[in-house]
Amino acid sequence: MTHSKSRMAACLLTLAILLAVPPSFAAGGNTDKFKRRTGSGDPVAGKVASQICQGCHGVNGNSTDELIPKLAGQYDVYVIKQMRNYLAGTRSHEIMNNMAAPLSDRELADIAAYFADQAIMKGNGAAANEKGKNLFLKGNISDMVMTCAYCHGESGKGLDPSTAMYPVIGGQHKAYLLKQLRDFREDKRVNSPNVIMNRIVKSLSDTDLEALAEYISVQ
Template identity: 50%
Template sequence: MAAEEGAEIVGQRIGSGNPVIGKEKAEAGRCRECHGADGNSSDAKIPNHAGQYAAYLVKQLSDFQSGARRHEIMTIMAEDLSAADMADIGAYFASREIMQGDGAGANALGRNLFDNGDQGRDIPACASCHGTRGKGGIAGNVIYPVIGGQRKIYLRSQLVGWKLGDRKNSPGGVMNKIAESLSDDEIEALADYISGL
C-alpha cells in the first residue's frame, strides 16, 4: 500500500476480507493470470486491480453473477464465487500497491475535463468523485473506484460502454448520464489523461 495512506484508509480499501487467503483464492481461481500477480495486468484490454477498493471489486463480481454487468469471461469466472471468496479476493487486490500511470497522459482536454468538468453540459469534474489523482474514495455507501493509472484501452472501452448503455451498473446511472454527454474525442482525451495519473 502507498506509504501516505493512513491505517483507516487502508482498512476501508481492504474491507472485511482476508488478503492472505485472497491471494490463494486469486491464484486458484486464475484471477492473477489475467489481472497480474501484483494486480497490474499485462494486457491493455484487461483492467488493473492493484489497490482498487475491495468493496468495488466485490460489487463488480456480484454484478457479473446477477447479470447487472455482462462480460463473457467474467460472468463465468464469477458464477461460483461465494460472498467470502469475493471479499477475500477483493482484499488481496486492494492490498497491492495502488496502480500508477506513467505520467505520459499530458492531454490538456482530458485534464480540463478531469479537473473541471463542463458545467454548461452538466458534466461534473471526474476529480470530484474519483479524487484529484483518480485514486478513488468512499463517501457514505458509495465507493468511487481507483481510475488513475488504469489501462487506457480499458478506460476508453468502459466510457464507450457507459455512453452506449452497454454498461449500466453505476449508482443511479450517473456514469451513463456523464458519458452520454462526452464526444468521442473527449472520451479519448480522458482515457489518455487518466491512464497517466
C-alpha cells in the same frame, strides 16, 4: 472545511440526492484508511483464492493486457460489487460473467482484500494532455454540476476508502478506460448507481472520451 473536503461533500451530497437513498458509508471515526480499503477480507487467504484471477489480472493486480483492468489497490467494495453485477448479468462480459459464479462471499471478500492490499495502480507518468486534464478537473459535462475529479479524486485515485463506491481509475489502462466510457455512453454498461456514469458521459464526443482516457491512464 478544506477545498478537498468541500468537494467531497458536494460529490456525496449530489450522489445521495441522485440515488435518493442514504449513502451506505459512515463518515469519521475510523482513521485506519488502509484497513477500510481492504475491508473485512483476508488478503493472505485471498492470494491463494485469486490464483485464477491473477492469470489475467496479474500477480499483483497489474495486468499487462490493455483490455484487462488493473485491480491493484482497487477498493474491495467496488471489486465485490462488480463481481456481483457480473454474476447477476447487470454487467456483461463473456469471460467475467462465468468467473464470479463459483465464489462464496467469503472467498470474494478475501480476493477483493488481496487486490486492495497491493500497491495502488500507476500510469507511466507521461505529461497529461491539456484537453483531458481540463475535462477531468474542470469539466463541461452534460447537465451535471460536477467534474470527474469530484467523485474519483484529482488524479483518479479515489477520494477516500469511506467512499469506496467511486473506483480508483487513475493509472488504469487507457484501452480499458476508453471501452468503459464508450460502453457507458452507449448504454452497454448500465450498472453504475442510478446510471450516473451513463448520464455523465452521454454528451461527450469520441475525442473527449479519448482525451479523458489518456489523461486518466498516465496518472
